Amino acid sequence: MQKLIKIAVDGHSSCGKSTLARDLSKYFNFLYIDTGAMYRAVTLFSIRIGVFKDNLENNDLLIQNLSKINIEFKQTSNNKTEIFLNGENVENEIRNLEVSSKVSKIATLSELRALMVGLQRKMSENKSVVMDGRDIGTVVFPDADIKIFLTASLEIRAKRRFDELKEKTKDLDYNAILKNISERDFIDQNREISPLKKAEDAILIDNSNLNPKQQLDLAVKIIKKKINES
Ligand code: DC
Numbered sequence: 658m659q660k661l662i663k664i665a666v667d668g669h670s671s672c673g674k675s676t677l678a679r680d681l682s683k684y685f686n687f688l689y690i691d692t693g694a695m696y697r698a699v700t701l702f703s704i705r706i707g708v709f710k711d712n713l714e715n716n717d718l719l720i721q722n723l724s725k726i727n728i729e730f731k732q733t734s735n736n737k738t739e740i741f742l743n744g745e746n747v748e749n750e751i752r753n754l755e756v757s758s759k760v761s762k763i764a765t766l767s768e769l770r771a772l773m774v775g776l777q778r779k780m781s782e783n784k785s786v787v788m789d790g791r792d793i794g795t796v797v798f799p800d801a802d803i804k805i806f807l808t809a810s811l812e813i814r815a816k817r818r819f820d821e822l823k824e825k826t827k828d829l830d831y832n833a834i835l836k837n838i839s840e841r842d843f844i845d846q847n848r849e850i851s852p853l854k855k856a857e858d859a860i861l862i863d864n865s866n867l868n869p870k871q872q873l874d875l876a877v878k879i880i881k882k883k884i885n886e887s
Pocket of ligand 1: 670671692693694696697760761764789790791792793841845
């Protein structure tokens with residue numbers, strides 16, 4: 658039987674982690690799990706049940722309702738893997754600015770993180786997987802075969818997000834996006850539980866000047882070398 662491989666891709670918001678992780682999963686034919694999408698789906702659920710009603714953040718309400726959350730990744734007709742919240746495809750809705758502005762706060766909750774980490778490990782059982790997020794190499798799979806820490810300059814990340822959203826969003830504000838990304842970086846890096854940080858044994862890739870094809874080629878080279886050495 659072939660050895661199962663776990664590839665962890667961590668890094669800052671909007672730096673292309675999902676693009677790299679998805680491309681790697683296709684290249685190696687491994688399962689892809691977007692853990693950011695999982696925290697986003699929980700944030701959407703929180704908005705819907707009124708956690709943020711009256712500008713409050715009623716985290717207790719979310720914690721009481723955690724057992725009502727069912728998250729799955731399913732293959733859709735366009736041959737993409739998309740996220741389903743309690744049976745509903747929420748792949749697009751979880752990318753809006755409202756969810757983006759609330760997700761980092763929701764992702765600080767320890768009860769939620771424990772639940773998500775358990776689910777992420779379960780989804781990967783007996784499978785080779787590429788998983789992207791913030792704590793994959795440090796917490797979810799500290800023994801991952803390959804750990805990549807991806808980053809790019811803040812301005813480049815904001816510009817990429819702007820370009821990605823401008824087709825679908827009217828009156829899109831570049832500065833609002835830049836502010837959102839910068840705030841998420843701060844919260845992600847400074848939270849008490851599982852903060853975003855580069856694992857000691859992770860390989861750093863700054864993709865500020867790389868296109869998706871170039872970053873894939875570089876990562877594939879690194880991964881093949883690592884697999885051959887082990
Ligand atoms: O990767 P993303 O931008 O879709 O992630 C959304 C948010 O979820 C991000 O701001 C931090 C949080 N997150 C996390 O705390 N841990 C993960 N493993 C993945 C995402």
